[in-house]
Amino acid sequence: xRIAFQEHLKNLERELHNMAEMVNQAxxxxxxxxxxxxxxxxxQIRKDDIHINNKRFEIEEQCIHLIATQQPVATQLREIxxxxxxxxxxxxxxxxAVGIAKIVIxxxxxxPVKPLIDxxxxxxxxxxxxxSSLDAYAARDVERAREITTIDDDVDDLYHQVTxxxxxxxxxxxxxxxxxxxxxxxxxxxxxxADRVTNICERIIFLVxxxxxxxxxxx
Amino acid sequence: xxxxxSITSKVxxxxxxxxxxxxxASGAAEVKTSTGTNTAPGTGKAENKMRMETHDxxxxxxxxxxxxxxxxxxxxxxxxxxIGPSGCGKTTYLRALNxxxxxxxxxxxxxxxxxxGKNIYDSEINPVIIRRRIGMVFQKxxxxxxxxxxxxxVAGLKLVGIRKRNVLDEVCERALKQAALFDEVKDxxxxxxxxxxxxxxxxxxxxxxLAVDPEVMLMDEPTSxxxxxxxxxxxxxxxxLKKQVTIVIVTHNMQQAARVSDKTAFFYVGDLIExxxxxxxxxKPKEKRTEEYITGQFG
Numbered sequence: 001x002r003i004a005f006q007e008h009l010k011n012l013e014r015e016l017h018n019m020a021e022m023v024n025q026a027x028x029x030x031x032x033x034x035x036x037x038x039x040x041x042x043x044q045i046r047k048d049d050i051h052i053n054n055k056r057f058e059i060e061e062q063c064i065h066l067i068a069t070q071q072p073v074a075t076q077l078r079e080i081x082x083x084x085x086x087x088x089x090x091x092x093x094x095x096x097a098v099g100i101a102k103i104v105i106x107x108x109x110x111x112p113v114k115p116l117i118d119x120x121x122x123x124x125x126x127x128x129x130x131x132s133s134l135d136a137y138a139a140r141d142v143e144r145a146r147e148i149t150t151i152d153d154d155v156d157d158l159y160h161q162v163t164x165x166x167x168x169x170x171x172x173x174x175x176x177x178x179x180x181x182x183x184x185x186x187x188x189x190x191x192x193x194a195d196r197v198t199n200i201c202e203r204i205i206f207l208v209x210x211x212x213x214x215x216x217x218x219x
Numbered sequence: 220x221x222x223x224x225s226i227t228s229k230v231x232x233x234x235x236x237x238x239x240x241x242x243x244a245s246g247a248a249e250v251k252t253s254t255g256t257n258t259a260p261g262t263g264k265a266e267n268k269m270r271m272e273t274h275d276x277x278x279x280x281x282x283x284x285x286x287x288x289x290x291x292x293x294x295x296x297x298x299x300x301x302i303g304p305s306g307c308g309k310t311t312y313l314r315a316l317n318x319x320x321x322x323x324x325x326x327x328x329x330x331x332x333x334x335x336g337k338n339i340y341d342s343e344i345n346p347v348i349i350r351r352r353i354g355m356v357f358q359k360x361x362x363x364x365x366x367x368x369x370x371x372x373v374a375g376l377k378l379v380g381i382r383k384r385n386v387l388d389e390v391c392e393r394a395l396k397q398a399a400l401f402d403e404v405k406d407x408x409x410x411x412x413x414x415x416x417x418x419x420x421x422x423x424x425x426x427x428x429l430a431v432d433p434e435v436m437l438m439d440e441p442t443s444x445x446x447x448x449x450x451x452x453x454x455x456x457x458x459x460l461k462k463q464v465t466i467v468i469v470t471h472n473m474q475q476a477a478r479v480s481d482k483t484a485f486f487y488v489g490d491l492i493e494x495x496x497x498x499x500x501x502x503k504p505k506e507k508r509t510e511e512y513i514t515g516q517f518g
Contacts, residue, residue: 002451004458004478065498069477 005070009079012062013138016083019055020134023090024127026052026097027193031123033104034186035116042104045097052094056087078210082203086137089196093130096189103182113169113176113183122158122190125151129197136201142208145201155194162187270295270465271316271353271435275330278311278320285311288330289491291484293435298457298466300480300497302473304518307486309469313437316467317353318346334435351375354428358440360420362412362427369408371423375431390430397463398426399456418449425456429464436460438468442475454479473513477501485509 026045033041063080066072072080129151136144166180166187198215205213271293278285286308293299293316301309311320318339320326331338339349362371370377372394373387381387391408395401400422404415412423421441428436438457442450457466457479470476476483477497484494485506493500493509504510512518 002478003455064502068501069497071474071478 002070005066005072005076008062008066008070009076012059012066012080012083015055015059015062016086016137017134019052019059019087019090020130022052022055023093023097024130026094027100027123027127027130027190030097030100030104031120033101034107035120037104037107037109039105039109042101045101046105049094049098052091056091059087060084075207078207082137082207085203086200089199093193093196096193099189100186103186107179107182110179113179114165118158118162118165119183119187119190122155122162122187122194125155125158126190126193126197129155129194130200133197133200133204137204137207140204140208142205145204149198149201152194152198155191159187159191267295267297269293270335272333273312273316273330274333276312276315276332277329278308278315279327279329280323281325284489285326286315286486287489289486290330291491291494293465293467294482295465296461296463297481298461298468298479299482299484300476301467301469301484301486302476302512303486303492304512305471306488308489309484309486310439311489312486313439313467313469316435316437317350317355319350319355321346351379351431352433353435353437354431354433355437356421356424356428356439356441359444360417360424362415362420362423364411364413366412367409368404368412368415368423371412372426372430374427379431394426394430397429397460398422399452399459400426416449418445418452421445421449421453422456425453425460429460433464435465435467438466440469440471443471450475485512487512 026048029041030045032038033045063084066080067077070076129148132148133145135141136148163184166184170177170180202213205211269292273289273291273293275288275290277287277289289308289312291299301313303309314320314323315328316332318328320328328340332340334349334352337344339346339353363374366374369387369391372391373381376387376390392401392405395404400419403419404410404423407414412420415423421444425436425441442453445453454475457468460466461481468476468479480497482495483497483500485492485500485504485508487508493504493506495505500509501513504513
């Protein structure tokens with residue numbers, strides 16, 4: 001039965017969910033700060049990133065301890081390896097949220113070059129993807145994991161739309177170039193976050209089937 | 220009052236260290252040593268208090284020294300594993316923890332073994348009572364062959380004069396349940412202990428040790444004569460038991476030490492080489508010899 005080991009694995013999964021929750025909050029807050037031109041919140045997001053980084057190291061350490069002391073094999077080994085990979089993705093998503101926060105600081109309260117509609121939508125979809133992917137992880141649901149990767153296409157579409165729009169704004173009025181470029185970075189960060197979620201989905205497939213796959217729906 | 224308390228309260232008070240009540244009384248004023256509470260590295264959790272501690276403990280057999288100046292803390296409700304190659308002194312150290320060397324001709328113990336702040340080697344201390352408080356389980360299961368399962372479990376209580384059937388019944392059931400054996404034997408408590416399988420016999424030995432409600436359990440390679448499945452059961456059992464008792468285990472099987480223990484001590488030719496949290500010792504040992512041993516380069 002290996003009761004102790006199973007308890008450790010359950011705890012590891014709880015910690016993974018906690019970390020995902022922290023990342024989701026950071027992304028949400030960064031977009032709120034962008035919309036409200038709230039520099040204070042943006043600074044706080046930068047500071048709080050340390051907690052996400054520490055959580056990642058904490059989980060990584062737990063994984064190392066389990067490998068060293070519990071001799072995991074088969075599914076249990078894949079579970080630990082999957083967690084190790086997923087925390088890297090989550091940590092980087094936290095960095096993207098910080099990236100957005102830095103832009104809020106750079107924009108320094110200036111008027112937006114366009115109404116912020118599509119960018120918050122991208123963020124909503126991306127954070128939903130994170131939550132769904134962790135649900136799929138908890139349920140060991142490969143089908144769900146595959147579905148989530150298709151949502152990434154919607155985020156990509158929005159990204160291209162936002163980019164095109166910003167380029168036309170810059171052509172019309174070169175004085176907006178700096179601010180428009182900043183917004184492009186924001187959209188880019190969100191697009192990268194959604195991309196990272198597809199990595200998580202790939203790890204779910206690895207955990208359940210043992211197959212290492214890449215670009216599940218990009219054939 | 221829970222079941223265990225209700226039973227122990229019926230056990231007649233013995234001169235030293237006897238019931239859980241008197242233990243609690245002495246526990247209130249206990250161990251104010253510098254390492255009394257510690258924070259486990261990396262966990263941020265407060266460490267359990269110290270249950271036992273050895274200071275400069277040495278064991279001599281005639282002119283040879285089995286264990287040299289070993290100082291170790293043993294934390295309450297944790298598992299301490301002693302590892303090292305054959306002849307490294309780990310079993311010798313373990314046996315010193317409940318004065319088993321008293322019975323070995325030519326053996327001499329120096330230094331101290333503190334249990335709740337008192338040296339168990341002090342002249343006024345009764346070793347029989349020490350062995351009740353610090354139980355032991357051996358490498359090979361040791362059921363009394365002519366006794367029934369029931370009598371095996373309650374043997375320790377009968378030895379101190381407890382005869383009341385209802386008390387013995389309660390203790391027998393509690394100890395067998397703690398040893399995860401009750402369900403398998405409840406319908407044949409009068410069968411001989413020797414009729415059980417090896418793994419069951421070992422759990423019976425554990426139940427017998429638990430019947431007298433010890434605070435510490437010493438386990439000397441408790442699974443080395445068992446098949447992998449029985450070994451698994453004992454390991455799960457250790458995980459359950461440590462919620463109630465402090466455990467010190469000697470094992471040849473390094474992976475087992477890694478799996479079951481909170482702290483690990485590595486012994487080599489009578490010396491304590493390294494001691495620390497099991498997680499750290501198996502991921503970043505400080506001593507070269509520990510690294511070489513746990514990676515299988517010698518031993």
